[in-house]
Amino acid sequence: MNPRPFALCVYCSASTADPGQLALAARVGTEIARRGWHLVSGGGHVSMMGAVATAARAGGANTIGVIPKHLVHREVADVDSDELVVTDTMRQRKQVMEDRADAFLTLPGGIGTLEEFFETWTGGHLGQHTKPMAILDPGGHYTGLFTWLTELRDRGFVPQQALDLITVTPDLTEAFTALAHPPSAVPIRDIG
Template structure:
């Protein structure tokens, strides 16, 4: 069955300090699965990544994991993914993730999450894709980053139009729905699991 939409989610391989991060990762995965969607992510089983993937699978969604060989060898791969693609490099990983996604969403995470988020935002600015990009500012996690980005606009290194290329929200369900609709797709009616 073809998924109604495909969302690439970037998030931490650690659970983070607040239980709210894990609860929200679970809610995001559940929403994707319950609305006939497909999760594309980094293929890990640890931290928010694993919670997100498990919740998507439990809710009946498809999960496509893309992970480099070096991380598989460290036993970080989530082997229960619907599809698990093992690639040689991080560049190949990110390219495949981007190709398979209709939209991108960053949850709380560390430098890997930041790097992936900034890359797809940069690609959109340069016209390499026109897929929506969202930043879930959960519990104010990204407040310092958003403040810094606004400062770069004031300092003349970015324009408002670049900020307008991303959606920054604190409500996961609202942001997911907005991203899917901005991609020109519609989430399926909620599927109740037995």
């Protein structure tokens, strides 16, 4: 019996129409398929979320969408997913996504993406999971955030060990290499 394929959870915007961001999301979906991985996503068929899933499926990847019932129409549920899980709440959505994933990739996004990223990062820092986490940021979307987090580290509010759990990179290949390995085996880039 073959083990289940590696599953990557992607957090990203469900609202932007920026062509560059949509192209980035499509490149991520294509790379997921090229590696023979599964995609775990927020289950919407809009914006970057839809672009990742569409590109992953086009390349032959299995896609698992997880969406709370109150967003089924708002985010136009990705009914083309190989598996579409509809949850009662956002909290349940995030738990299912975390449980089904082997690693987490954050792309540019807004408050929902940030909330998912911070919850996953906090869980990793507290030892609730040991799954790799990366942020793919070729356009500097998160530069201000990590400048602030570095200041918080310098003031003693965020330990360096927490920052070391995240690979932040503008390079798709570097992000996927980091995601394929447990955090202890990933060389962490200096974000300070």
